[in-house]
């Protein structure tokens with residue numbers, strides 16, 4: 001077994017650590033732009049860009065101590081009759097995991113599938129919620145917004161917009177995340193560097209794809225996700241399975257890039273599945289997990305020596321250390337393998353034997369590796385020892401870009417991503433066909449047939465109530481993963497995102513109803529006056545915005561498109577029924593419903609169509625004033641200003657509600 005002191009003293013000798021400390025800037029491609037950034041504007045331009053990026057780097061010492069995370073197992077039995085539940089046992093996903101990673105180091109977390117690697121890296125990225133105990137610190141501080149902005153986190157699942165190209169995706173990220181001291185041109189140059197570093201040149205103009213949209217390959221998607229985090233010059237970079245699905249050459253290239261990033265003074269932690277020995281050699285430190293418990297934590301080059309010292313030798317001398325430790329983490333030793341070969345059906349007690357191997361490895365870790373590690377973790381490291389002392393600065397809690405910059409980039413990105421759906425032929429076809437059909441059905445209706453005309457106006461309110469509402473309820477549930485990913489990285493303010501989203505949706509939300517009203521109004525024979533037409537159009541657009549607000553609020557509160565669709569169908573029906581067209585004499589105890597129905601206020605605005613002197617046929621040879629028509633009289637249309645104000649209040653309140661719901665995401 002390796003003596004504890006040797007473990008401890010091994011840190012400065014770690015090649016990564018040494019190089020990271022002595023020359024953190026020179027080796028990295030980001031911090032050394034002369035290697036990678038095209039020389040467009042001469043050396044002064046380069047050195048400015050380089051210095052801005054260098055200054056934005058803040059060395060981070062990542063420490064985690066005794067991390068334990070448990071989940072409530074789903075095996076608890078439910079009583080059929082009473083629904084009472086037996087107490088569910090807790091299952092440990094992480095069990096006493098500790099470690100320290102310093103700037104300049106690349107730590108790889110290894111372990112079989114389900115051993116807790118993703119959970120651990122998510123906890124280190126400050127994104128694990130639930131029963132997590134133990135401590136994680138970043139330069140002796142907890143996870144703050146400042147740390148969040150200097151942390152890059154590449155998750156196992158790629159969260160990317162499917163209709164943007166690779167170059168667009170990375171450029172928007174650069175514009176949003178790189179410091180405002182860099183010009184737009186410099187940010188784009190940085191994007192080009194990352195594209196070429198990750199070998200994405202060939203597909204840089206291809207769309208990402210996803211779902212039904214065919215786009216770049218899974219490996220390329222993964223590289224785009226890594227690129228997004230690399231771009232921002234993170235001080236702490238955490239990655240979950242960055243090489244899964246990649247060929248060995250690309251995987252080696254990515255790990256080499258990670259190593260280079262680490263050498264530039266960054267702290268890099270990655271989980272990895274089955275690395276080849278070529279990849280394994282690039283890691284400075286490894287942490288091996290077996291069912292959530294650590295069995296090794298330390299220098300990657302000492303793995304074989306350590307396991308040899310506690311009695312576990314590989315079967316042959318040419319074994320990949322990663323394969324060897326993964327076998328051990330599964331409880332499989334060279335002896336077990338030999339037994340397996342002798343008895344092809346496996347031994348009955350094989351599982352027990354594997355469990356006892358795991359237990360023995362866990363207790364060896366606790367006795368031999370944990371004490372020196374604990375001591376190393378509990379030591380305080382002054383910041384100026386962690387990296388180039390002269391420039392070690394505290395983490396600043398600043399947004400990378402201004403509110404307007406965030407707003408304009410998010411607006412452009414949103415318009416680009418959604419242009420296909422906004423101007424989708426299907427949507428336009430639907431609106432056009434309904435408008436022409438309704439125009440034909442109400443072809444040149446007359447005031448004399450008041451019921452028909454009021455019916456047409458009510459149809460406007462139904463169609464332009466339901467349609468925008470149902471479109472809007474999908475907005476935030478669909479955006480949720482992206483919003484969580486980007487907000488967790490502290491890229492932009494929620495307000496800039498929210499306003500950009502609402503403003504971006506406006507053109508299409510307003511163009512379609514304008515086309516609809518223009519066609520149906522004139523075909524349907526409504527009042528042939530330009531002023532009345534424009535007033536009616538404005539009322540419809542107003543209705544659309546309120547209905548959209550209801551949809552946004554429901555989507556944001558429920559965050560589930562299916563639930564929101566069901567709920568809004570019920571709500572919309574109630575609003576329509578209480579609106580005043582179908583039922584003129586609603587019983588008093590439920591009449592209040594109409595006051596919360598936006599359709600009611602919309603419908604009241606039919607008043608703009610008629611004047612007191614207009615008449616309709618109320619019987620054979622009889623003419624009555626339209627204002628005495630039951631469907632209009634009960635509406636009390638004389639208080640239009642109040643109706644406009646009430647709708648304005650609704651328009652505002654529903655949007656505020658949606659915003660508040662998003663804040664709790």
Ligand SMILES: Nc1ncnc2c1ncn2[C@@H]1O[C@H](COP(=O)(O)OP(=O)(O)OP(=O)(O)O)[C@@H](O)[C@H]1O
Nearest residue numbers: 071093111112113114115116117118119120271273
């Ligand atoms: N929220 C959760 N609900 C249920 N099970 C969970 C939850 N989080 C983690 N687990 C369980 O914890 C264990 C560890 O999961 P984790 O994803 O961290 O493993 P992993 O080592 O990353 O696996 P893989 O390599 O397959 O991605 C798994 O058995 C997983 O099913």
